[in-house]
Amino acid sequence: MSSVGRLTIVLLAALLIRAPLARASEPMHFYARAANGLALTPPMGWNSWNHFGCNVSAALIEREARAMVSSGMKAAGYRYVIIDDCWQGTRDANGTIRPDPKRFPHGMKVVADYVHSLGLKFGIYSDAGAQTCQGRPGSRGHEYQDALTYARWGVDYLKYDWCNTGGLRPRAAYATMADALRASGRPIVFSLCDWGVRKPWRWGAAAGGNLWRTTHDITDAWSGVHGFSLGLLNILDEQVGLARYAGPGHWNDPDMLEIGNGGMSDAEYRAQFSLWAILAAPLIAGNDLAHMDAATRAILTNREVIAVDQDRLGIEGQPVYRDGEAEIWARPLTGGRQAVVLLNRGTHTLSIRLKWSELGLPGYLPLRLRDLWRHKTLPVATRGMTFKVPPTSAVMLTETPLRPARSG
Numbered sequence: 001m002s003s004v005g006r007l008t009i010v011l012l013a014a015l016l017i018r019a020p021l022a023r024a025s026e027p028m029h030f031y032a033r034a035a036n037g038l039a040l041t042p043p044m045g046w047n048s049w050n051h052f053g054c055n056v057s058a059a060l061i062e063r064e065a066r067a068m069v070s071s072g073m074k075a076a077g078y079r080y081v082i083i084d085d086c087w088q089g090t091r092d093a094n095g096t097i098r099p100d101p102k103r104f105p106h107g108m109k110v111v112a113d114y115v116h117s118l119g120l121k122f123g124i125y126s127d128a129g130a131q132t133c134q135g136r137p138g139s140r141g142h143e144y145q146d147a148l149t150y151a152r153w154g155v156d157y158l159k160y161d162w163c164n165t166g167g168l169r170p171r172a173a174y175a176t177m178a179d180a181l182r183a184s185g186r187p188i189v190f191s192l193c194d195w196g197v198r199k200p201w202r203w204g205a206a207a208g209g210n211l212w213r214t215t216h217d218i219t220d221a222w223s224g225v226h227g228f229s230l231g232l233l234n235i236l237d238e239q240v241g242l243a244r245y246a247g248p249g250h251w252n253d254p255d256m257l258e259i260g261n262g263g264m265s266d267a268e269y270r271a272q273f274s275l276w277a278i279l280a281a282p283l284i285a286g287n288d289l290a291h292m293d294a295a296t297r298a299i300l301t302n303r304e305v306i307a308v309d310q311d312r313l314g315i316e317g318q319p320v321y322r323d324g325e326a327e328i329w330a331r332p333l334t335g336g337r338q339a340v341v342l343l344n345r346g347t348h349t350l351s352i353r354l355k356w357s358e359l360g361l362p363g364y365l366p367l368r369l370r371d372l373w374r375h376k377t378l379p380v381a382t383r384g385m386t387f388k389v390p391p392t393s394a395v396m397l398t399e400t401p402l403r404p405a406r407s408g
């Protein structure tokens with residue numbers, strides 16, 4: 001067969017294999033660059049920013065990495081230990097970035113090696129501008145050099161921020177860094193952080209991102225706008241309508257977890273974990289893992305909730321019902337099941353009725369529900385079930401039909 005003929009067959013085969021991956025409403029180019037094969041389920045890990053801010057050091061990162069193992073978080077699926085802003089020192093005469101010598105006296109590779117020695121993965125932070133949000137050197141003009149440096153250190157994950165980017169266009173700037181990471185030869189998860197300003201869900205995957213922030217920063221509060229930062233409900237509300245942009249390898253990122261940071265109740269933290277799981281969000285803990293209490297650990301390692309987040313269909317959930325302060329969110333799972341969150345946004349206990357019709361199921365159907373926080377399978381119900389949901393909290397369930405739902 002001629003080489004043209006062979007090429008045609010290869011191209012046709014590639015198209016046939018690829019076609020079912022794309023949902024009808026999405027253009028093919030959507031997948032064109034999200035091809036590093038990473039983050040097939042939402043990344044799980046820990047990041048220094050929410051709890052420690054600029055106060056990062058080798059000792060801290062190694063301590064938190066150890067705690068990720070000893071707390072059971074590694075066993076529950078957490079992998080990435082990510083240093084956020086403020087690790088940077090200056091560039092050397094060749095322009096190579098060096099970590100702050102006081103905070104990282106033995107360099108960064110030693111820290112990465114240590115994290116790897118625990119069976120974990122290592123993440124780092126930079127910025128598309130000349131300086132990071134905290135005024136440290138950014139990667140502008142040094143993208144390929146920095147990507148190579150990260151690869152040499154053993155970086156597995158890069159969060160790439162958007163401060164001080166005057167004159168840059170996000171899609172192009174992020175694509176440049178994605179190209180640089182690819183050229184480095186090391187598989188590196190690429191986390192875009194333009195705070196949702198330029199609707200990165202529309203172009204983030206095409207620009208080579210595995211995840212992209214959809215909003216300004218989260219703060220450790222149930223609701224409200226606090227300067228640049230948003231409470232949990234305000235972040236949640238901005239996720240509505242974005243589900244179709246997420247899937248294996250390319251995720252919406254409603255920012256990191258605040259669980260265990262002390263500004264919310266345990267019930268509110270359970271709500272964050274439930275909602276992030278229904279959203280197929282990255283689960284990046286943001287507390288001090290080395291000093292967390294039993295309640296915090298129990299929330300972060302709830303395997304039933306994590307299993308929802310990590311469901312390999314990778315379909316992000318959406319709201320299916322809203323009445324005042326009561327909301328129901330649902331997410332399809334493998335095996336014809338669904339996950340459901342009943343959310344009480346307000347300050348009074350509510351009775352929220354889950355009707356099968358809201359889940360797109362026949363009005364009458366024997367269904368088994370499991371409560372993922374009480375770890376209890378509930379009695380079979382046929383039309384719906386009513387739950388008392390305390391103020392500012394959530395109930396999380398999975399449903400499994402007892403027999404296949406028939407249409408019509």
Ligand code: GLA
Pocket residue numbers: 049084085132133134161193195216217
């Ligand atoms: C921005 C990001 C945060 C954090 C800080 C660090 O605000 O959105 O997540 O990385 O910068 O300076």
